[in-house]
Amino acid sequence: xxxxxxxxxxxxxxxxxxxxxxxxxxxxxxxxxxxxxxxxxxxxxxxxxxxxxxxxxxxxxxxxxxxxxxxxxxxxxxxxxxxxxxxxxxxxxxxxxxxxxxxxxxxxxxxxxxxxxxxxxxxxxxxxxxxxxxxxxxxxxxxxxxxxxxxxxxxxxxxxxxxxxxxxxxxxxxxxxxxxxxxxxxxxxxxxxxxxxxxxxxxxxxxxxxxxxxxxxxxxxxxxxxxxxxxxxxxxxxxxxxxxxxxxxxxxxxxxxxxxxxxxxxxxxxxxxxxxxxxxxxxxxxxxxxxxxxxxxxxxxxxxxxxxxxxxxxxxxxxxxxxxxxxxx
Amino acid sequence: xxxxxxxxxxxxxxxxxxxxxxxxxxxxxxxxxxxxxxxxxxxxxxxxxxxxxxxxxxxxxxxxxxxxxxxxxxxxxxxxxxxxxxxxxxxxxxxxxxxxxxxxxxxxxxxxxxxxxxxxxxxxxxxxxxxxxxxxxxxxxxxxxxxxxxxxxxxxxxxxxxxxxxxxxxxxxxxxxxxxxxxxxxxxxxxxxxxxxxxxxxxxxxxxxxxxxxxxxxxxxxxxxxxxxxxxxxxxxxxxxxxxxxxxxxxxx
Numbered sequence: 215x216x217x218x219x220x221x222x223x224x225x226x227x228x229x230x231x232x233x234x235x236x237x238x239x240x241x242x243x244x245x246x247x248x249x250x251x252x253x254x255x256x257x258x259x260x261x262x263x264x265x266x267x268x269x270x271x272x273x274x275x276x277x278x279x280x281x282x283x284x285x286x287x288x289x290x291x292x293x294x295x296x297x298x299x300x301x302x303x304x305x306x307x308x309x310x311x312x313x314x315x316x317x318x319x320x321x322x323x324x325x326x327x328x329x330x331x332x333x334x335x336x337x338x339x340x341x342x343x344x345x346x347x348x349x350x351x352x353x354x355x356x357x358x359x360x361x362x363x364x365x366x367x368x369x370x371x372x373x374x375x376x377x378x379x380x381x382x383x384x385x386x387x388x389x390x391x392x393x394x395x396x397x398x399x400x401x402x403x404x405x406x407x408x409x410x411x412x413x414x415x416x417x418x419x420x421x422x423x424x425x426x427x428x429x430x431x432x433x434x435x436x437x438x439x440x441x442x443x444x445x446x447x448x449x450x451x452x453x454x455x456x457x458x459x460x461x462x463x464x465x466x467x468x469x470x471x472x473x474x475x476x477x478x479x480x481x482x483x484x485x486x487x488x489x490x491x492x493x494x495x496x497x498x499x500x501x502x503x504x505x506x507x508x509x510x511x512x513x514x515x516x517x518x519x520x521x522x523x524x525x526x527x528x529x530x531x532x533x534x535x536x537x538x539x540x541x542x543x
Numbered sequence: 544x545x546x547x548x549x550x551x552x553x554x555x556x557x558x559x560x561x562x563x564x565x566x567x568x569x570x571x572x573x574x575x576x577x578x579x580x581x582x583x584x585x586x587x588x589x590x591x592x593x594x595x596x597x598x599x600x601x602x603x604x605x606x607x608x609x610x611x612x613x614x615x616x617x618x619x620x621x622x623x624x625x626x627x628x629x630x631x632x633x634x635x636x637x638x639x640x641x642x643x644x645x646x647x648x649x650x651x652x653x654x655x656x657x658x659x660x661x662x663x664x665x666x667x668x669x670x671x672x673x674x675x676x677x678x679x680x681x682x683x684x685x686x687x688x689x690x691x692x693x694x695x696x697x698x699x700x701x702x703x704x705x706x707x708x709x710x711x712x713x714x715x716x717x718x719x720x721x722x723x724x725x726x727x728x729x730x731x732x733x734x735x736x737x738x739x740x741x742x743x744x745x746x747x748x749x750x751x752x753x754x755x756x757x758x759x760x761x762x763x764x765x766x767x768x769x770x771x772x773x774x775x776x777x778x779x780x781x782x783x784x785x786x787x788x789x790x791x792x793x794x795x796x
Contacts, residue, residue: 265635266635267631267634267635267795268795286637287637288637290635290636290637291637295635297628297631297632299628299631300627300628301627301628301629301630301631301632302627302628302629302632303555303627303629304627305558305559305562306555306558310558313551314551314555315632315636317547317548317550317551318545318547318548318551318633318636318637318638319636319637320545320547320637362632
């Protein structure tokens with residue numbers, strides 16, 4: 215087998231909704247791959263199919279060389295998973311959670327005890343191992359889940375939104391652990407995220423997923439380079455009107471309206487800004503604010519889908535869910 | 544099937560049980576009140592034949608009741624596991640659903656048998672007739688089979704429900720009639736015909752009758768021979784285990 219993960223027309227339908235739509239994806243051994251997309255894009259469904267807890271409606275995949283439809287137990291033994299939502303037993307200690315995992319994965323006592331100490335050290339939880347999980351902080355719980363996923367020495371690790379709901383400092387800390395697993399432990403990692411910076415910072419390659427389809431797939435730098443230029447954001451009155459105006463300017467490559475701002479893709483941003491401002495001034499309006507930056511993955515997402523990745527967030531249901539998570543952590 | 548998976552799920556239930564001492568006491572209190580208050584209160588106005596007291600008659604029934612209640616209610620752990628996400632950790636492991644279901648069943652059965660034994664002991668303390676060695680072992684056998692059947696019934700229902708609050712409500716609709724129609728509190732053979740019919744199709748009746756036979760060592764209250772009680776109860780328990788295993792197979796995390 216040459217690929218860690220290989221999907222063929224992998225599809226999941228829930229009634230009329232096509233959550234994952236004929237995805238063909240190959241992930242190399244040793245790769246740190248990120249699936250980037252807004253909530254509801256199909257990321258979790260995709261992962262659930264790969265770890266065999268949700269049978270695909272159509273198509274199939276090979277994970278660690280095993281077919282997810284036919285060799286479920288072999289797939290399960292070869293992968294480690296950190297689910298999006300918490301999945302620890304709060305009424306057991308950290309060590310007991312790991313021991314439980316080791317036993318269900320068929321490890322004997324000597325193997326278990328050795329490995330428990332190893333993984334605890336790896337995630338820096340040795341001191342708190344004998345405390346009940348309900349006394350852990352969110353970051354510690356996340357780290358314990360990572361440690362647990364590592365217990366049975368998986369070749370491939372799935373991390374579904376590993377830093378969702380964590381504070382910035384804890385996120386950094388989790389990132390370091392993820393990198394270490396990939397570089398030092400040589401584990402292939404597939405992570406999903408809707409954080410642009412996370413995908414950009416961590417991943418060797420990024421697949422951008424939207425409405426169940428992978429719409430762009432490359433190294434983060436390559437994806438950003440495709441935009442060829444800088445992004446100038448202008449806050450102007452009547453952004454729609456000015457969008458039309460700038461579409462007629464030949465050194466402006468692309469114009470997007472994002473909220474009350476205009477995002478213009480240009481080359482040599484520093485020199486272009488005065489000219490752009492002059493255009494607005496001549497039409498009798500004022501530029502309220504101006505920004506200049508190199509393209510981010512967010513811009514890549516916008517250029518492919520025509521909308522921001524966060525615009526779909528903030529629904530009442532999602533807010534409730536996040537609050538529940540915060541409560542349960 | 545994996546013996547280690549069954550064992551570790553059982554072990555987890557034991558750890559929970561030993562860490563939740565308040566829960567142990569609260570589950571024993573209700574049957575104990577039945578035994579003392581109903582047993583002695585009602586017993587004072589009931590004339591029993593053959594020098595027996597009503598508490599003697601009632602004790603095996605209440606032991607059966609405490610096992611029925613605590614075993615079926617232990618299914619709620621499935622709902623908490625779903626609620627707190629731990630069920631995903633269990634379901635994604637490379638073990639069969641049958642092992643998971645059996646591990647859970649043995650865990651719930653063990654805790655409810657412990658409660659049943661505590662209650663039998665308490666009944667002895669308030670003067671109910673206690674079994675000899677053989678009778679005790681026979682009673683234990685009935686407790687094990689009744690517990691396995693009840694816990695499997697609870698697990699089967701829990702696998703189809705998502706809301707931990709709805710579960711006890713749904714279970715009460717089921718358990719209460721099973722308890723009242725089991726001959727735990729009154730003689731079935733002298734009850735009105737329609738009641739008798741309902742009692743005889745209730746599998747718990749055979750558990751209670753068997754327990755009574757084992758504990759009292761044969762009495763005129765015995766409805767069926769022990770071997771018949773044992774056979775019918777075993778068929779019921781086996782059917783519940785198979786039903787639970789089937790529904791677990793279809794369960795989603």
